[in-house]
Amino acid sequence: xxxxxxxxxHINAMRILRILRRGQAMSRADIARELQLTRATVGNAMLTLxxxxxxMEGPTNVTESRVGRPGVEVSLDPTGAxxxxxxxxxxxxxxxxxxxxxxxVAQRSELIGNDFRDADLMLNxxxxxxxxxxxxxxxxxxxxxxxGVAIPGLVDHEGVVINAPFLGW
Numbered sequence: 001x002x003x004x005x006x007x008x009x010h011i012n013a014m015r016i017l018r019i020l021r022r023g024q025a026m027s028r029a030d031i032a033r034e035l036q037l038t039r040a041t042v043g044n045a046m047l048t049l050x051x052x053x054x055x056m057e058g059p060t061n062v063t064e065s066r067v068g069r070p071g072v073e074v075s076l077d078p079t080g081a082x083x084x085x086x087x088x089x090x091x092x093x094x095x096x097x098x099x100x101x102x103x104x105v106a107q108r109s110e111l112i113g114n115d116f117r118d119a120d121l122m123l124n125x126x127x128x129x130x131x132x133x134x135x136x137x138x139x140x141x142x143x144x145x146x147x148g149v150a151i152p153g154l155v156d157h158e159g160v161v162i163n164a165p166f167l168g169w
Contacts, residue, residue: 009044009045009048010048012035012037012041012042012044012045013045013046013048013049015035015045016031016035016042016045016046016049016055017049017054017055017076019031019034019035020055020074020075020076021076021101021102023076023101024075025058025073025074025075026073026074026075027071027072027073027074028042028043028046028071028072028074029071030071031046031074046074052080053077053079053080053081053143054076054077054080054081054100055074055075055076055077055080056074056075056076056077056080057072057073057074058072058073058074058075059072059073076100076101077100078099078100078101078103079099079100079139079140079143080099080100080143081099081100081143081144081145082097082098082099082100082105082139082140082143082144082145083097083098083144083145083146083147083148084096084097084130084133084144084146084147084148085097085098085147085148085149085150086126086129086130086147086148086149086150087149087150087151088116088122088126088149088150088151088152088167089112089116089152090112090116090152090166090167091111091112091116092109092110092111092112093109093110093112093122093125093126093129094107094108094109094110094129095107095108095109095126095129095130095133097133097137097139097144099139105137105138105139106133106136106137106138106139107133108129108132108133108136110125110129112125116167116168117167117168117169119161119167119169122167126149151164151167151169152164152166152167153165153166153167153169
């Protein structure tokens with residue numbers, strides 16, 4: 001696999017997101033210093049993140065100890081992306097939506113009775129739960145970037161349930 005400018009920009013953007021996940025706003029210069037990158041490199045990666053809506057620019061950071069033009073604060077945009085988590089158990093099925101800063105935006109849980117033994121029925125229940133969550137949630141479904149499902153059982157690398165003895169699957 002050859003290294004391209006686009007790949008490097010993507011890697012740098014991911015590194016910037018990782019730093020911003022700490023929760024504090026930072027200037028581009030501070031990010032460049034921490035990642036040991038040039039300001040131009042951070043600026044290029046930042047353009048990608050700004051256009052995708054994952055980060056936002058905030059107020060100017062006026063620090064008395066620094067000289068030169070004050071830096072613009074950059075932080076994660078909580079509404080930039082959402083993830084959905086599903087947990088299938090023997091007594092209930094639960095769903096949660098978290099924003100980019102890992103804050104819970106919406107959640108629902110339903111008791112399932114003996115339905116847990118029928119995998120197809122459970123799949124329909126999960127779809128209904130997610131639909132209800134989307135209908136009631138204050139988040140944009142088109143910004144959902146991932147769904148994770150937890151079950152009490154063994155799952156292969158492709159996400160196929162190998163054995164879930166407690167569920168009877």
